[in-house]
Amino acid sequence: MTTASTGPLRLGTRKSLMATTQSQLVADEVTRLTGHAVELVGVTTQGDVSKALLAQIGGTGVFVNALRDKILSGEVDFAVHSLKDLPTSATPGIALAATPVRDDPRDALCGPAKLADLPRGARIGTGSPRRVAQLRALRPDLEIVPIRGNADTRLRKVADGELDAVVLAHAGLRRIGRLDAVAEVFEPDQMLPAPGQGSLALECHADRADLLALLGTVDDPATRRTVTAERTVLAVLEAGCSAPVGTYAAEVDERLHLTAAVVAYDGSRQVRLSASGHPDAAEQIGRDLAHRLLAQGADQLMGERD
Numbered sequence: 001m002t003t004a005s006t007g008p009l010r011l012g013t014r015k016s017l018m019a020t021t022q023s024q025l026v027a028d029e030v031t032r033l034t035g036h037a038v039e040l041v042g043v044t045t046q047g048d049v050s051k052a053l054l055a056q057i058g059g060t061g062v063f064v065n066a067l068r069d070k071i072l073s074g075e076v077d078f079a080v081h082s083l084k085d086l087p088t089s090a091t092p093g094i095a096l097a098a099t100p101v102r103d104d105p106r107d108a109l110c111g112p113a114k115l116a117d118l119p120r121g122a123r124i125g126t127g128s129p130r131r132v133a134q135l136r137a138l139r140p141d142l143e144i145v146p147i148r149g150n151a152d153t154r155l156r157k158v159a160d161g162e163l164d165a166v167v168l169a170h171a172g173l174r175r176i177g178r179l180d181a182v183a184e185v186f187e188p189d190q191m192l193p194a195p196g197q198g199s200l201a202l203e204c205h206a207d208r209a210d211l212l213a214l215l216g217t218v219d220d221p222a223t224r225r226t227v228t229a230e231r232t233v234l235a236v237l238e239a240g241c242s243a244p245v246g247t248y249a250a251e252v253d254e255r256l257h258l259t260a261a262v263v264a265y266d267g268s269r270q271v272r273l274s275a276s277g278h279p280d281a282a283e284q285i286g287r288d289l290a291h292r293l294l295a296q297g298a299d300q301l302m303g304e305r306d
């Protein structure tokens with residue numbers, strides 16, 4: 001089950017445009033750096049088959065788990081995920097083999113105008129409590145409309161006039177070739193991204209030392225450190241992907257700077273703190289910042305819903 005095969009490496013992927021695009025990007029990079037051929041293997045998950053079922057079993061975990069099952073059974077060699085879709089807890093038998101150079105981690109407003117220039121009461125679509133809370137803090141007059149679906153579907157609602165604008169990750173828009181839709185890219189002081197946003201994660205079987213070495217060639221240590229700081233905040237806060245928690249870490253002049261915020265769902269209050277330290281202490285920086293957030297009432301803000 002865990003022995004190396006002789007043919008091309010099999011990269012399991014969902015069949016959506018974003019998933020196949022980012023999988024192909026990684027496949028090409030692995031081939032360029034190692035000379036190994038990589039073939040994409042499309043995997044249909046329960047979440048792809050039934051939207052109702054997806055709502056019932058909950059979010060992106062379905063897709064992640066389906067790909068992990070294929071890795072554990074040996075049907076595929078590795079998978080590429082958006083890091084922000086991965087739970088912070090470790091999964092037995094599964095190893096994080098690489099985090100390639102991070103894409104732009106910021107969120108983008110897609111619509112006819114920048115946020116400040118949208119009319120009073122404009123209808124903005126997003127399903128993320130983190131984006132909802134921060135949008136409400138910036139523009140309490142907006143009407144926030146909960147939406148689901150892939151980036152293309154969401155953009156179509158703006159084109160159709162059903163919504164005035166939507167907020168999406170810049171990295172995802174770039175990967176599907178839709179940066180044309182962007183009216184404004186939010187700076188982290190306006191809207192803190194989701195932990196790990198814009199970063200990809202390669203996973204393989206933890207026992208496959210051969211694969212770990214091979215896939216490790218596309219790892220970017222600076223990306224690994226910054227996303228470790230961000231995801232440690234999330235892990236300590238014990239907040240899932242749906243919590244109103246934003247983070248942003250970057251390395252400048254060999255210092256790792258981390259900002260994190262927990263925002264009340266109605267945008268009225270927030271706890272926002274920053275820290276910096278040696279990049280090798282990424283996890284400790286994240287853990288300390290999370291404890292400071294908790295000491296200032298972050299847990300109370302996280303529990304609130306309107």
Ligand SMILES: NCc1[nH]cc(CCC(=O)O)c1CC(=O)O
Binds near residue numbers: 168198
């Ligand atoms: N949960 C959906 C999801 N997962 C990863 C991305 C974008 C790409 C990324 O953050 O790496 C998106 C769409 C979005 O939030 O706009």
